[in-house]
Amino acid sequence: MPSDDQFTLITADRVIDARGGLPLERGAVLMEGSKIAAVGRAEDVRAPEGAAVAVSDYPGCTILPGMVDCHTHHNGFGDGRLGDDLALLPDEVLTLQSARNARVSLYSGVTTIRENGPKNATMFRLRDSIDAGLTIGPRMVLCGRPVAIIGGHMGYFGGEATGPIETRALTRQLIKEGADYIKIVATGGTTRTSFPTLPSFNVDELRAVTDEARKFGKLTATHSASLAGIANSLDAGVDMIIHCYYRERDGSDNFREDIAERIGQQGAFVNPTLQVSRATAWELAHKREAQGLSADERAQLDEARANLEVRLEHTRRMIEMGLKVITGSDSSWSSYRLGNTVYETELLVHAGYTPMQGILSVTSRAAAALDMADKVGTLEPGKEADVLVVRGNPARDIDDLWNVADVFFAGRKLERGSDESLAAVRQPRAQGV
Ligand SMILES: [Zn+2]
Structure with a gap:
């Protein structure tokens, strides 16, 4: 009681x-x-x-x-379905699923989250419901919906914009609706109509968002699944680089120390999202045990494993360089479910953090990354x-x-x-x- x-x-x-x-x-x-x-x-x-x-x-x-998870997707199920398919569900269903995820996450010890990509106003409505005492969940740092290009990654969540005037206008609109920070999609991703290794926005479009956000005292974070996206994000002065794939246009991996140094010089936080690859690999490995895999699935399993190895190595180098690497789970993206944030922290420890540094990455340093250090994290x-x-x-x-x-x-x-x-x-x- x-x-x-x-x-x-x-x-x-x-x-x-x-x-x-x-x-x-x-x-x-x-x-x-x-x-x-x-x-x-x-x-x-x-x-x-x-x-x-x-x-x-x-x-x-x-x-x-209590733990602070800098990267969640409360709308999802963590059952392998793509964001494209999730976005077809009605907002009411997504809001209820978000409520369930929020409760599960809170019970696992996560007391603050930053939401990285819900559809429309679903998470604003969930927060309203929590404030009204209808349900419970962690403290929430919300973006409303991600700022995306037409046809780009997560554009289906309702935040497409073109040109610096529209990206600036969308930033103002999101702040008007209650956004605490602005999530920007700087490259493609798993979205079917997007191009993961190519940049999405041009630098002037990104800069309009970061300028406007800064004016209102809001942080920015970019989904960056390639080197070009990281470089553009740094040109625009974003506060957090998400995923941070050191990947060339042709898909080859290439740890660019000069880019990593720029991240350090600008003081941007890095959220590597490692577990999301391992969760896919686990899902496929379980399926292999239970019923066997198709040739396609075997290739996916090999790719998920190889990707995880490369990303662990790149994260190790960023940690050695003293970059501000923090825990952000990316659950429920892909096959990674809410309530499992600790797996991401565990992988940061595999990548070189001591267990105590791992704890800081999911408490005080995560809170600092969200500009919440005066309230939570210690x-x-x-x-x-x-x-x-x-x-x-x-x-x-x-x-x-x-x-x-x-x-x-x-x-x-x-x-x-x-x-x-x-x-x-x-x-x-x-x-x-
Ligand atoms: Zn994400």
Whole structure:
């Protein structure tokens, strides 16, 4: 039952406040209403004398900030269908599916999301519904719909524009409707009528968006599935490069250190989206076990594996160069389902982050990437009381982020449902991928 106590005091074997230091052994977090009141050693943190306080101890556990996922697609199902097909569904159905995804994601410990590509106003309506108390979900940083070219990737979501006047106008329209940031599609992608290795917008069109967004204090992020898209994005001064494929026009992979250096110089964040390839590979590997694969599917499996290897290597180099690489899952794109954000963080650890750096990539650094660092992402007095408790120590083994004991959202402990329903959310790994 939700507690009506004014204060909640939780203690555990350790607290990771995600400010960059070592875990605090035998730590405590005190929440007052929806905010964090104090963080420290268990013997030092106390509710005021005589205050109503709910106390819980979590032996063998770690307390850390709720996770921040910088890249979601709440409209989707994560069942392999393309965005083209998703966009054929009515907005009402997409909004209901988004509500289901939002709940699943929140229960997995994700307390803030940035949505990267819904159709029309579906996510604005979901946020309205959450604000009205009809349903629950994480804090949401919304783009409305992506800014795309005619026939380009994600144009089917309702945000096509041509020329700098139209891209500027669409930016104003999205801000009028309630957009918190602007998502731009700078290259093609999986959309059938798009060209993944070619740029979509010209630089003047991109610059009109980034100028206008900056004027209103909004961040920008570009889907960039090729080198030309990354270069154009940097010319336009975007704040985050998504996917960040070092891929030439002819489809060959080529890690361009000069481009990576520019990303670093401009201070742009990078969201590599690694798990989305692995999820496809897992799906196909499971199918191979169950019923075998066609020649086409075998080729897809080989391609997904090869792509993952290349992308891991490129991400490793970006991490070594000190670029600001953060966690953004890209679920439910392709076969990657909401509620599985931890797989993306795990792959960033494979690519070279320490487990603690992995934790920061999905908490404080992710919050900084969304310009939310004053509200969420660390455990500090005055911040929102979005708090995750996991069994084990994720600073030693990042997989312990899966072992959620409790999630507190705005100071309230969530009733997350049965162990069976929670376990069913996690997508199974596949052998040999
Ligand atoms: Zn995406």
